[in-house]
Amino acid sequence: xxxxxxxxxxxxxxxxxxxxxxxxxxxxxxxxxxxxxxxxxxxxxxxxxxxxxxxxxxxxxxxxxxxxxxxxxxxxxxxxxxxxxxxxxxxxxxxxxxxxxxxxxxxxxxxxxxxxxxxxxxxxxxxxxxxxxxxxxxxxxxxxxxxxxxxxxxxxxxxxxxxxxxxxxxxxxxxxxxxxxxxxxxxxxxxxxxxxxxxxxxxxxxxxxxxxxxxxxxxxxxxxxxxxxxxxxxxxxxxxxxxxxxxxxxxxxxxxxxxxxxxxxxxxxxxxxxxxxxxxxxxxxxxxxxxxxxxxxxxxxxxxxxxxxxxxxxxxxxxxxxxxxxxxxxxxxxxxxxxxxxxxxxxxxxx
Amino acid sequence: xxxxxxxxxxxxxxxxxxxxxxxxxxxxxxxxxxxxxxxxxxxxxxxxxxxxxxxxxxxxxxxxxxxxxxxxxxxxxxxxxxxxxxxxxxxxxxxxxxxxxxxxxxxxxxxxxxxxxxxxxxxxxxxxxxxxxxxxxxxxxxxxxxxxxxxxxxxxxxxxxxxxxxxxxxxxxxxxxxxxxxxxxxxxxxxxxxxxxxxxxxxxxxxxxxxxxxxxxxxxxxxxxxxxxxxxxxxxxxxxxxxxxxxxxxxxxxxxxxxxxxxxxxxxxxxxxxxxxxxxxxxxxxxxxxxxxxxxxxxxxxxxxxxxxxxxxxxxxxxxxxxxxxxxxxxxxxxx
Numbered sequence: 164x165x166x167x168x169x170x171x172x173x174x175x176x177x178x179x180x181x182x183x184x185x186x187x188x189x190x191x192x193x194x195x196x197x198x199x200x201x202x203x204x205x206x207x208x209x210x211x212x213x214x215x216x217x218x219x220x221x222x223x224x225x226x227x228x229x230x231x232x233x234x235x236x237x238x239x240x241x242x243x244x245x246x247x248x249x250x251x252x253x254x255x256x257x258x259x260x261x262x263x264x265x266x267x268x269x270x271x272x273x274x275x276x277x278x279x280x281x282x283x284x285x286x287x288x289x290x291x292x293x294x295x296x297x298x299x300x301x302x303x304x305x306x307x308x309x310x311x312x313x314x315x316x317x318x319x320x321x322x323x324x325x326x327x328x329x330x331x332x333x334x335x336x337x338x339x340x341x342x343x344x345x346x347x348x349x350x351x352x353x354x355x356x357x358x359x360x361x362x363x364x365x366x367x368x369x370x371x372x373x374x375x376x377x378x379x380x381x382x383x384x385x386x387x388x389x390x391x392x393x394x395x396x397x398x399x400x401x402x403x404x405x406x407x408x409x410x411x412x413x414x415x416x417x418x419x420x421x422x423x424x425x426x427x428x429x430x431x432x433x434x435x436x437x438x439x440x441x442x443x444x445x446x447x448x449x450x451x452x453x454x455x456x457x458x459x460x461x462x463x464x465x466x467x468x469x470x471x472x473x474x475x476x477x478x479x480x481x482x483x484x485x486x487x488x489x490x491x492x493x494x495x496x497x498x499x500x501x502x503x504x505x506x507x508x509x510x511x512x513x514x
Numbered sequence: 515x516x517x518x519x520x521x522x523x524x525x526x527x528x529x530x531x532x533x534x535x536x537x538x539x540x541x542x543x544x545x546x547x548x549x550x551x552x553x554x555x556x557x558x559x560x561x562x563x564x565x566x567x568x569x570x571x572x573x574x575x576x577x578x579x580x581x582x583x584x585x586x587x588x589x590x591x592x593x594x595x596x597x598x599x600x601x602x603x604x605x606x607x608x609x610x611x612x613x614x615x616x617x618x619x620x621x622x623x624x625x626x627x628x629x630x631x632x633x634x635x636x637x638x639x640x641x642x643x644x645x646x647x648x649x650x651x652x653x654x655x656x657x658x659x660x661x662x663x664x665x666x667x668x669x670x671x672x673x674x675x676x677x678x679x680x681x682x683x684x685x686x687x688x689x690x691x692x693x694x695x696x697x698x699x700x701x702x703x704x705x706x707x708x709x710x711x712x713x714x715x716x717x718x719x720x721x722x723x724x725x726x727x728x729x730x731x732x733x734x735x736x737x738x739x740x741x742x743x744x745x746x747x748x749x750x751x752x753x754x755x756x757x758x759x760x761x762x763x764x765x766x767x768x769x770x771x772x773x774x775x776x777x778x779x780x781x782x783x784x785x786x787x788x789x790x791x792x793x794x795x796x797x798x799x800x801x802x803x804x805x806x807x808x809x810x811x812x813x814x815x816x817x818x819x820x821x822x823x824x825x826x827x828x829x830x831x832x833x834x835x836x837x838x839x840x841x842x843x844x845x846x847x848x849x850x
Contacts, residue, residue: 226806318695325782325799327595327807335596349596353807356594361699361793362782364803368663375668376697 193463196223197230197243200329200384201447204264204485205243208471211479220467227329227353234258234450240460242450245329246353250427259453259503261428261496262446263471265417265486268334268382269408269443271393273373274300276313278394280407283308285399286341286434286442292380293321293338294345295359300378315378321360322372322381327353330366333445334382337433341442382443385413386484402438412441413486422492428499446488451504458506465500465513472496572825575818578811587819593784595804600816602823604784608701608794609827612776613769615705615790620712620769621762627713628720629746644721651714659778662707667779670706671698675791694791699781702790707775712765719761723754756839763835770828773798797824 195205202224209220225233227244234242235256247260270289272282284292288304291297297304301314324331332353339346349355363369366387373381373393380396385408388395397405406412419437420430432444449468455461470476477487488496501511531539579587579600590601631643675696683692694700727750735745751758781793782803797820808814 228807228809231809320695320697325777326803327809352596353809354595354804354813356592356596357783360783361697362795362803364777364782368778371663372699376671 192219192221193240193460193467194221194223195230195241195243195449195464196225196233196239197450198227198245198329198447199224200245200266201243201264201485203386204480204483207479207483208467208476211475212467212470215470216466218463218467226327228327231450234452237452237456240451240457240464243447244450245445245447246332247427247429247431247446247448248450250429253427253429257453258450259427259499260448260450261468261499262448262488262492263468264480265413265432265444265446265488267385267408267413267416267432267441267444268330268337269385269388269393270380270382270396270398271370271373271388272380272396273375273377273394274317275315275377279392280395280397281312282394283397283399283405286337289398290338290342290345292319293323293357293359294342294348295321296344317378320372320376320379321357322369322376322379323357323360323362324354324369324382325362325364328365329353329445329447330382330384331355333431333433333443336431336445337443340434389484398442400438400440400442401434401436402440404438406439406441408441408443410481410484410486412439413444414489416440416442416444417446417486417492418489422495428496453503453505455504455506455512458512461504461506462512465504469497469513569825572818572822576815576822578815579819582812583816587816588823591784591786593800595808595810595813598810598812600812600819602797602816602820604786605795605797605800605820606823606827607786608704608780608796609770609798609824611701611790611794612705612708612780612796613766615702616708616712616769617762617766619706619709620716620765623709624713624716624720624761624765627717628724631717631721632724632750633742633746644718647714647717647721651718655711655772656774658707658711659775662703662775662779666707667698667703669698670703671696690788691790694787694789696791697781697793699779699793700789700791701780701794704776704780704794704796705790707779708769708772711772711775712769715768716761716765719764720754720758723757723761724750727753755842759835759839759842763831766831767828770831771798771824773802777802797821797827 202222205220205222205224209222213219222243223239227246230239230242230244231248233239235258243263244260247262248256248258252258253260270284274282284305285308288297288308291304298319299316300319301316306314332351335345335349335351335355338349339351349358361372363372363381366383369381369383370387370391370393373379373383383391383393387393388408395408397407399405415437416432416435419435419440420432422428422430428446428448430446432446434442435444451461451464471480472488472493480487497513500513504512506512583590583600587600588602588606590599591603592599592601593604594600627647631640631647635643675698678692679696681692683689731749731753732745735749740748776796777799780796780799782795782799783793784795784800785792787794800820801817804813805817808817
């Protein structure tokens with residue numbers, strides 16, 4: 164017994180010693196925390212990147228609010244948020260931010276006889292439904308948009324997120340842009356004071372409610388709607404066209420945006436102009452400190468995201484139904500790194 | 515130094531030890547007693563310290579919300595994270611109503627289970643039934659939540675709610691409580707799930723205390739010709755009331771603080787509606803929903819204040835339970 168314990172101790176010591184020799188060879192591992200929406204792709208990127216470079220990235224999906232708090236207190240190398248911080252707030256905290264991938268919210272319904280992509284709605288009608296003003300599916304406002312579609316005389320059950328979420332932020336931001344009534348009565352945020360309906364926890368909670376309750380309408384993250392083959396709704400965009408949520412319409416929303424005029428990439432892609440742009444799109448963001456106290460890990464973070472923007476990274480993102488950023492935006496992000504993220508001596512981390 | 519001489523060995527029993535050695539041993543024992551006393555006291559004080567620390571951090575965190583809203587926080591039904599206006603009444607109402615429903619259904623059923631297990635159950639069934647009740651208590655609450663969302667709520671919406679609307683919903687006065695869209699979500703569903711969750715707790719405590727009733731008391735009553743019901747009501751219950759009330763309070767404590775299962779089925783809407791079918795919210799479910807993404811200081815502070823309110827409610831429940839027990843023991847020996 165004693166011998167066995169001795170052996171065990173020796174093995175542990177050997178492992179500990181050898182691993183402590185291995186770690187410095189790759190510098191410190193990088194850590195991040197925040198939004199849950201991009202967690203699947205960040206985790207995938209981290210796993211593939213580790214195989215390639217030996218560098219491991221540890222991401223905790225604790226929610227955007229938590230991510231912002233953690234980067235402010237500098238307990239992580241980067242924070243992640245679905246809602247961009249305003250330029251003033253970035254300056255106050257000495258932070259800089261950049262987008263990584265695009266996603267968005269998709270309205271989904273459960274109406275007998277309605278197939279995916281069949282129902283058409285405008286932003287205004289959608290806002291009225293979620294405000295509890297339009298209460299039946301055969302309301303004249305809905306019928307007028309859907310000539311020839313048999314709509315039932317049934318109460319509309321509104322389903323929203325009960326937890327604070329970046330998806331809710333995009334959704335309410337869009338409704339605020341298209342409906343003055345919504346803007347003044349409810350406004351936008353990761354959680355709002357919902358005037359109607361029931362709240363489901365997470366995408367899966369909303370999806371479960373919508374699939375179970377006839378006559379319901381809810382909104383879920385695009386990738387979630389796609390993977391679960393939910394009955395989506397066509398929305399009228401700012402260009403007046405009824406569009407379907409898919410990779411192309413999300414890309415169109417991102418490409419049409421003028422990021423160069425948005426300081427700190429503070430740009431919310433909802434209600435973008437363009438004939439094929441999906442109106443409820445948005446990017447998810449990374450937050451970093453401008454002055455890096457630990458330049459080595461800061462450099463590793465930038466190297467990591469630089470790789471994520473490469474073709475390899477894009478392919479992985481597309482496989483998980485995230486929409487990669489257009490090339491011109493990536494160029495601007497890389498330029499912003501050079502201009503903004505520096506070590507103590509004021510030298511840019513990446514050249 | 516060698517091992518502390520603390521136990522008398524067989525050899526010493528034969529050869530009496532010297533005075534000096536005895537004194538040394540006793541000194542050591544005193545030191546041991548002293549250390550044990552202090553260490554156990556430290557552990558006990560740790561509980562008190564933790565309680566005070568949690569209380570203090572809750573109060574500190576809730577301060578901004580109370581400064582802004584004052585006592586209006588407790589009576590306001592607004593919950594608007596965008597406009598930063600917060601009030602706790604919706605959540606307090608949902609918490610109390612769901613817990614009340616839980617006890618309304620949970621206590622009688624638990625009593626029945628305990629009576630059956632201690633008085634009526636054939637011996638061969640006692641053990642498996644008892645184990646089943648205890649197993650039910652060990653199921654994690656998230657399982658109840660998922661079961662509630664995927665199986666109970668749809669079943670409730672399709673088969674129970676329409677019936678309730680056609681029967682109880684037509685009654686005067688109380689009818690409004692059983693009307694509305696049959697979604698399967700809401701206060702009633704949450705309360706019923708909670709009652710399933712508290713039954714094993716209450717039932718197993720009741721069974722345990724019923725079992726400690728001295729057989730001679732029950733047999734005397736049976737000997738005088740009492741029925742099983744009379745024995746339960748007039749002998750067993752009075753003898754065990756402290757334990758029974760304790761069990762009910764344990765269940766109530768669980769119902770008040772239950773988070774995940776309620777979050778799944780209550781519907782998570784910040785409103786107060788007479789109808790038990792309409793979605794509502796509870797303190798614990800609001801915290802579970804909004805804590806991770808609460809960004810504004812006031813939002814966070816209001817959530818912590820909600821936590822403080824829950825703390826307070828549980829405290830009041832405990833105090834009421836203690837008072838009830840005191841009143842009960844005062845009346846002892848007088849009533850017949």
